[in-house]
Amino acid sequence: MNETLRGLIETLAERRRLLLEEYERLIRERTPDAAELLASLAVKERKRIYGDAVYTRGLLEISNICKNDCLYCGIRKSNTHCERYRLTPEQIVSCAAEGYALGFRTFVLQGGEDAYFTDGVLCGVVTEIKSRFPDCAVTLSMGERSRESYQRLFDAGADRYLLRHETADMAHYQKLHPPEMSFENRMRCLYDLREIGYQVGCGFMVGSPYQTEKELAQDLKFIETFRPDMCGIGPFIPHKNTPFRDFPAGTLELTCYLLSIIRLIYPSVLLPATTALGTIHPLGRERGIQAGANVVMPNLSPVSVRKQYELYDGKICTGEESAQCRGCLQRRMDAVGYRIVTDRGDIRKDTG
Ligand code: 5AD
Ligand code: FES
Numbered sequence: 319m320n321e322t323l324r325g326l327i328e329t330l331a332e333r334r335r336l337l338l339e340e341y342e343r344l345i346r347e348r349t350p351d352a353a354e355l356l357a358s359l360a361v362k363e364r365k366r367i368y369g370d371a372v373y374t375r376g377l378l379e380i381s382n383i384c385k386n387d388c389l390y391c392g393i394r395k396s397n398t399h400c401e402r403y404r405l406t407p408e409q410i411v412s413c414a415a416e417g418y419a420l421g422f423r424t425f426v427l428q429g430g431e432d433a434y435f436t437d438g439v440l441c442g443v444v445t446e447i448k449s450r451f452p453d454c455a456v457t458l459s460m461g462e463r464s465r466e467s468y469q470r471l472f473d474a475g476a477d478r479y480l481l482r483h484e485t486a487d488m489a490h491y492q493k494l495h496p497p498e499m500s501f502e503n504r505m506r507c508l509y510d511l512r513e514i515g516y517q518v519g520c521g522f523m524v525g526s527p528y529q530t531e532k533e534l535a536q537d538l539k540f541i542e543t544f545r546p547d548m549c550g551i552g553p554f555i556p557h558k559n560t561p562f563r564d565f566p567a568g569t570l571e572l573t574c575y576l577l578s579i580i581r582l583i584y585p586s587v588l589l590p591a592t593t594a595l596g597t598i599h600p601l602g603r604e605r606g607i608q609a610g611a612n613v614v615m616p617n618l619s620p621v622s623v624r625k626q627y628e629l630y631d632g633k634i635c636t637g638e639e640s641a642q643c644r645g646c647l648q649r650r651m652d653a654v655g656y657r658i659v660t661d662r663g664d665i666r667k668d669t670g
Contacts, residue, residue, distance in 0.1 A: 341535035360581035373663030376618040379627040384430025384472030392557035421660040428459035441474035448475035452476035480519035486540035521550030525568020526554040552594030555630035575608035581610030586668040616643040
């Protein structure tokens with residue numbers, strides 16, 4: 319790698335920030351040896367804070383009904399080929415109970431923006447899970463809602479909220495979403511969630527249509543300033559029934575490169591090695607962990623609906639029972655020298 323690149327990596331590791339143009343250059347001029355250096359520094363930081371622990375969260379995909387029409391997403395409302403489902407509150411709680419028996423102490427309830435899940439219904443589910451399993455953290459990932467709604471869900475016991483910002487560039491955001499959706503509202507949601515007291519996760523897709531190094535640099539700047547508790551990044555993967563069907567998928571290589579950079583920007587951040595990463599490469603999640611990620615999210619949804627929560631083509635983990643999915647990830651993490659932990663997995667303080 320050239321001296322400038324090495325210098326940028328050293329500055330990043332020391333100061334935990336770069337200028338926008340510097341991030342852009344770090345991405346554009348990347349080389350395999352730069353990736354290796356970044357990964358080794360990122361793993362060192364993660365080990366300093368989390369040791370060899372990899373946190374798990376049980377993922378429950380509670381509905382694929384969505385009023386939105388994001389151009390990249392397989393469950394967008396215009397996809398008439400998508401077979402729709404929603405779990406009942408009883409089914410959701412029973413999946414959580416199954417997960418609890420498997421040792422999970424944190425659940426992520428994720429779904430499309432489905433009008434059925436009013437504050438009343440969703441608060442009921444959260445309250446029930448929290449009262450039956452008080453030692454668990456409940457994370458919601460149910461899209462954009464009003465501040466009042468986020469407040470009610472928080473008061474019902476929700477601890478965390480995941481809402482990917484998708485891209486930190488407003489013009490790019492508009493290219494990925496229909497005109498009814500706005501970047502301002504997305505950001506409003508994230509800042510509301512933070513102010514209410516949630517642990518907040520944001521994130522973006524790597525290699526989404528029209529994304530260049532410039533947009534990625536903005537994503538990194540956003541993470542540097544917003545400092546989310548969690549940041550979910552995974553490759554964009556085209557879905558055959560969306561307008562983006564012919565765009566190429568993002569790469570393992572660039573996703574891992576960005577995971578390492580994010581770890582260095584914010585050493586204690588929770589970084590999942592996502593299902594999308596495991597989908598584009600058979601060892602994608604392992605590589606993600608080796609680049610600096612520290613969270614995996616096995617699927618606990620009922621097998622009967624798994625295939626229907628198809629955000630992108632070829633999604634993995636759609637045929638396996640919860641216990642199999644967990645076992646599979648456990649073996650995978652063991653194989654690369656990490657240890658799965660099932661506690662709440664709260665973000666740790668960086669005391670170094
Ligand atoms: N490829 C990769 N990730 C996707 N998501 C939605 N559609 C795709 C796709 N085609 C991601 C979005 C969303 C999260 C739940 O899944 O970033 O926020
Ligand atoms: Fe789900 Fe391997 S992690 S089947």
